[in-house]
Amino acid sequence: MEIVWSVLLINLTFFKIKTLKLSAKKKLTKEEVAQFQSAVSKDYYFQMYYDDLPIWVFLGKVENEGKSDPSEYKYYLFKHLHFEIFYNKDRVIEINARTDPNALVDLSEDKEVEVEFMYSVKWKETNTPFEKRMEKYSHSSSLPHHLEIHWFSIINSCVTVLLVTGFLATILMRVLKNDFVKYAHDEEAADDQEETGWKYIHGDVFRYPKYKSLFAAALGSGTQLFTL
Template identity: 85%
Template sequence: MVLGSVVVVCGVAQVRSSASDHRYTAGDEVPLYANKVGPFHNPSETYRFFDFPFCSSAPVKEKKEALGEVLNGDRLVSAPYRLDFLLTKEEVAKFRTVVSKNYYFQMYYNDLPIWGFLGKVDKEGKADPSEYKYYLFKHLIFEILYNKDRVIEITVRSDPNSLVDLTQDEPVNVDFMYTVKWKETETPFEKRMDKYSQSSSMPHHLEIHWFSIINSCVTVLLLTGFLATILMRVLKNDFVEYAHDEESADDQEETGWKYIHGDVFSTSFIFILALVGVFYPYNRGALFTALVVIYALTSLIAGYTAASFYCQLEGTNWVRNLLLTGSLSCGPLFVTFCFLNTVAIAYKATAALPFGTIVVIFLIWALVTSPLLILGGIAGKNTKAEFQAPCRTTIYPRVIPPLPWYQQTLPQMAMAGFLPFSAICIELYYIFASVWGHRIYTIDSILFIVFILLLIVSAFVTVAMTYFQLAAEDHEWWWRSFLCGGSKPSYKT
């Protein structure tokens, strides 16, 4: 059944059914919200829908949004349609600018996202940009699929026959309108989000993902074979040699890692930084809400771990250590936020957080994060265990012999980060395409497999690098092992 009609409205009717359960009866108004507008090739640059001269018959009604939706840059407002009005020369120029930059708009209908372009540029047969024609779409066609009392799918397309010429800086009359077509479908409500995940789960895309996994598995097997056949053989020979030396000549000078075995457990400062992410691709703002909540709650674990390790390694100023734990990640993040939010406010972008949201985040940090961090630090200080090294440590560390350039910190980090990065580089492309583009990443199972392989490869490479460092009689392995294991982000930049 197809119900086609051109609807003329001068405002937004009162919604008589709750949209929370997505159920409606005949005659109910399903709310349509306009979200934001921005250039297609830069999804991070978005502006409020009514920052542009669209029609509005009444004061714009903003939709109350959750914390995560605001952090995501969503600014939903009611979307009245088809009003006759006059575009001034300035408004024509503004529309022409966004059309030339291929701007798109985003709306939400019953929590279903829809996208469309504001206009088009006619470049056919024209070599000189001054001869281009700029057109604004004034007629949108909404096609809505429903199953009984629920909306299943919605698409929007622009009518190519309803265009407004914006080439000249002259006032023009624009008659915005839209057409609604309702069609019945057998698709169940539970599968209405499937179409948004098809792009990332197409057969040719899955083949690329599985190729990435196979590449990572081969890397893991090679590293496992390397550690099993080389390192274990070397260590076995070392143990036999050292045992023979102890029996035959106790005064013979030790070499290699045995020479510094009493120095490798000398006390060092340790900072543990953890990031736990949760991603719900279809729930607007869920990722940012989860990040804020998890960061606030895990501050208890951070405080406990930092204070426990610090006191275990005989640190004396545990309060300073606790302050560093709370500020090493939060401080740079706050400075970056202040800069980016200031720029967003200057450009009136939707990424700018409202003052109320900033206050909410500050209260979460002051009333939840900081107290939990302090409680965790006190608990870690009082329940610390005594550090037990597996061997007797020396009082005075030995002098590290001169090392060749390839055994310095930076070359070791470069070598240690290459193999783990090669194991995830293909998957990383799709993740960045989702973060910085319009893709939606939904293959969580493959991402989990790649993540496990990344951990294994990182562990194996770090073990190998640490052994080579100790074999070169360099006992300062604590920070080196941490930097080698965490050198992968340098390749991502």
């Protein structure tokens, strides 16, 4: 594809309107057609600059509605670019590029295809000052977005989260239920047994020591560390 784009010649002369201009005429080989098919299916786009302003344009589109077999997909390459440039006096403020949906080249078949790349230019005046021309790019992402929403993936993720949550809740409830039964049984058995060993002093851990205020002051000031 690098060879194809290297022959494109787009001349955007300031304030010169062009209705339709031939950019390049190229005969694509089978290998290049296969490369374009792969690039179009992956939503590839190309990037260019005009007066330090970036432009992004998609290479083509895929028509796969109602078709489950990838071999039946239709691959199309955009061959006409339309540039819309806004200017303020002798300064370029904004530039937009869009493709013509009616100017397409069918790349569905693995054969050589001859393509005529065209472009057109239209200039429009604006009151936006030159100092604010980059605000458009600071308020939005610098990359184009594909507007297709993958509803199947979203629904699949939600269902998976609900199922995993249900499984975890069921396991947790069974574990807690077994623990409650076990602890209740242990308490009943403990009441029937005499207290021996450590059970005699298990309540002393909650007994206040003598001179508790002095003990708290000594711990708070770090006296025990000085003693060590």
